[in-house]
Amino acid sequence: MKKIGVVLSGCGVRDGSEIHEAVFTLLAIDRQGAEAVCMAPNTDFPVTDHLTMQETGERRNALVEAARIARGNIRDIKDVKAADLDAVVFPGGFGAAKNLCDFAMKGAGATVHPEVARLLNEMALAGKPIGAICIAPTLIATVLGKELSPTVTIGTDSGTAAEIEKTGATHQDCPVRDFVVDNKNKIVSTPAYMLATHISEAYEGIDKCVKAVIELI
Amino acid sequence: MKKIGVVLSGCGVRDGSEIHEAVFTLLAIDRQGAEAVCMAPNTDFPVTDHLTMQETGERRNALVEAARIARGNIRDIKDVKAADLDAVVFPGGFGAAKNLCDFAMKGAGATVHPEVARLLNEMALAGKPIGAICIAPTLIATVLGKELSPTVTIGTDSGTAAEIEKTGATHQDCPVRDFVVDNKNKIVSTPAYMLATHISEAYEGIDKCVKAVIELI
Numbered sequence: 001m002k003k004i005g006v007v008l009s010g011c012g013v014r015d016g017s018e019i020h021e022a023v024f025t026l027l028a029i030d031r032q033g034a035e036a037v038c039m040a041p042n043t044d045f046p047v048t049d050h051l052t053m054q055e056t057g058e059r060r061n062a063l064v065e066a067a068r069i070a071r072g073n074i075r076d077i078k079d080v081k082a083a084d085l086d087a088v089v090f091p092g093g094f095g096a097a098k099n100l101c102d103f104a105m106k107g108a109g110a111t112v113h114p115e116v117a118r119l120l121n122e123m124a125l126a127g128k129p130i131g132a133i134c135i136a137p138t139l140i141a142t143v144l145g146k147e148l149s150p151t152v153t154i155g156t157d158s159g160t161a162a163e164i165e166k167t168g169a170t171h172q173d174c175p176v177r178d179f180v181v182d183n184k185n186k187i188v189s190t191p192a193y194m195l196a197t198h199i200s201e202a203y204e205g206i207d208k209c210v211k212a213v214i215e216l217i
Numbered sequence: 218m219k220k221i222g223v224v225l226s227g228c229g230v231r232d233g234s235e236i237h238e239a240v241f242t243l244l245a246i247d248r249q250g251a252e253a254v255c256m257a258p259n260t261d262f263p264v265t266d267h268l269t270m271q272e273t274g275e276r277r278n279a280l281v282e283a284a285r286i287a288r289g290n291i292r293d294i295k296d297v298k299a300a301d302l303d304a305v306v307f308p309g310g311f312g313a314a315k316n317l318c319d320f321a322m323k324g325a326g327a328t329v330h331p332e333v334a335r336l337l338n339e340m341a342l343a344g345k346p347i348g349a350i351c352i353a354p355t356l357i358a359t360v361l362g363k364e365l366s367p368t369v370t371i372g373t374d375s376g377t378a379a380e381i382e383k384t385g386a387t388h389q390d391c392p393v394r395d396f397v398v399d400n401k402n403k404i405v406s407t408p409a410y411m412l413a414t415h416i417s418e419a420y421e422g423i424d425k426c427v428k429a430v431i432e433l434i
Contacts, residue, residue: 020243051291
């Protein structure tokens with residue numbers, strides 16, 4: 001059975017993984033007859049109250065909170081090697097741009113959590129497919145942009161697209177129910193909640209994106 | 218557009234709403250062309266660490282945490298009347314049996330959060346359909362069992378089924394990808410993670426259950 005890594009960053013769109021995107025990623029993997037290997041970095045983050053959208057001053061742990069989405073079946077990313085996986089997918093949510101790296105604050109000059117960068121570089125070197133959803137393509141561009149010049153999409157947001165292109169990556173506009181494939185680098189991306197106004201739009205794009213990732217194995 | 222209430226109880230299978238079940242409920246509602254009206258009670262609950270499965274001693278608020286699943290688009294259940302809704306669905310997770318009522322601790326002798334009981338009674342009185350997923354049918358039985366003798370399913374767990382029958386309700390065994398309809402009372406239920414070993418099984422049962430709820434409007 002093909003093993004697909006799913007890199008989570010917490011549990012909630014404002015301070016972790018976007019929950020709908022993460023769940024649709026897990027569903028698409030299962031429906032393709034593959035096995036999801038959930039993981040997250042063991043790192044703290046500042047909590048946002050999702051009712052008021054204000055930071056609370058509290059801190060939580062990305063691995064512990066991501067375990068809510070994974071129903072406890074999750075590993076510390078530091079213990080996962082590319083050799084354990086056939087492909088990897090990064091759901092979105094601000095956690096992808098705040099906890100896995102600091103692109104949300106620093107744009108193209110972002111630094112990346114060392115274990116996230118390590119796994120991404122291992123996957124690219126092994127020629128294994130990478131999927132990235134919503135804002136997560138900014139993370140891919142930050143790690144791989146200079147060396148591989150990948151083509152990715154985050155939808156149509158020109159400011160984010162400009163930052164992506166500063167890394168050496170190319171941004172390609174894409175509608176919400178579709179996805180972009182970089183065949184050379186085996187990188188697939190879809191806009192999801194960068195554009196979705198309905199949950200079914202995010203579902204459709206993610207379902208197609210994950211299928212395309214698995215077909216590239 | 219038909220308005221379907223979705224009653225959440227937090228964010229995580231062990232101390233709130235089961236996340237996959239809640240997301241699939243929202244997806245099914247949207248794909249049916251209806252609108253989800255998310256709500257939760259404004260009540261605190263004890264936190265379970267979903268990595269260790271141990272209680273942490275911390276407390277969180279069900280409405281604030283459920284807002285993570287609803288992406289902030291959620292109301293306090295006390296402000297929602299049956300007149301605002303065409304139907305209502307209760308996803309599962311231990312929160313349905315610990316935060317919306319205390320069935321998990323007290324079985325058929327459970328007490329129910331007053332606003333949850335109030336809305337359920339209003340919906341039943343108005344003849345509006347009710348959906349219940351996973352363990353949530355225990356809540357329906359606790360509130361409506363004596364008066365309406367509804368038929369529900371939580372899958373095949375005989376201990377839980379026996380407690381359900383003590384309320385005056387009837388339990389009907391049901392496979393994970395299927396659902397049970399009580400046409401007289403317009404109550405639809407599906408086992409989801411009471412039985413599911415794959416996320417796609419929970420998805421399929423919930424998709425059918427929500428469609429059946431909407432067809433009963």
